């Protein structure tokens with residue numbers, strides 16, 4: 505992973521134009537982490553199809569025991585003011601944006617996502633910090649700005665044009681729909697919750713409509729392209745809780761599950 509981070513860093517430093525280093529729509533229908541010689545752990549043929557959608561240049565995805573592991577530096581696959589002035593992927597703040605003082609820095613994430621998610625007896629609150637991971641490796645955060653359920657409203661002014669921003673240690677994250685992933689199709693799979701259930705853009709793949717039957721934590725159940733037999737899943741919404749309002753499923757414990765970073 506270190507080598508990969510280094511490679512990404514070098515790639516970014518040698519100043520390729522943004523179109524060659526950043527491609528939002530390179531979810532490439534199966535070439536990524538496909539389990540057939542991609543970077544997904546050297547040929548993991550059992551990877552569930554949803555996990556083959558992770559963007560190969562930003563993630564390594566493979567099965568380990570009862571988990572799918574997503575290794576990633578957690579950096580966005582798009583421009584942002586938060587790369588810092590002078591960086592290849594820097595872009596000026598959008599109108600009205602109040603840029604926070606933090607700069608994007610590469611992490612060393614390992615997300616352990618249950619291979620076979622199970623519905624828990626009770627819905628658990630999500631913690632602060634990463635609660636899931638997007639297809640580009642950028643973590644999802646919850647609907648709060650800080651401890652004691654501080655409302656996110658105090659932070660949204662610092663979101664870049666793709667609805668992300670970094671926190672104090674440079675960890676870039678999305679509290680809202682990751683617009684760079686959903687720009688072309690807002691019904692797509694956008695990532696996974698740490699409880700193993702998938703997260704989709706704001707519309708249903710089944711009918712193209714905005715769902716009207718979401719539960720309190722933004723979830724419901726139906727078939728999707730990746731889950732032809734149906735699955736519980738979350739949707740991005742423009743109102744609270746925005747992405748994952750709580751864990752419907754069981755997040756793994758200390759022996760596996762959750763996530764790690766340095």
Ligand SMILES: [Zn+2]
Nearest residue numbers: 645659669679
């Ligand atoms: Zn935040």
Ligand SMILES: [Zn+2]
Nearest residue numbers: 708715726739
């Ligand atoms: Zn749905």
